[in-house]
Amino acid sequence: MFLSSIIVAVRRWAYARSVANELYDLDSRDLDDVGISRWQIKDVARKAARDAIA
DSSP states (O other): OHHHHHHHHHHHHHHHHHHHHHHHHSOHHHHHHHTOOGGGHHHHHHHHHHHHOO
């Protein structure tokens, strides 16, 4: 049980990092199109990871 929760945490972290990197690569105009600003990227990435990996 403990090991599986560590694995889930690592997978979420990796997913959030991937999403954040992709969002940081976008320019400000593209970020405006999807409705987020640069200061929201980490929060958006973490939420995406929580929603994607249960």
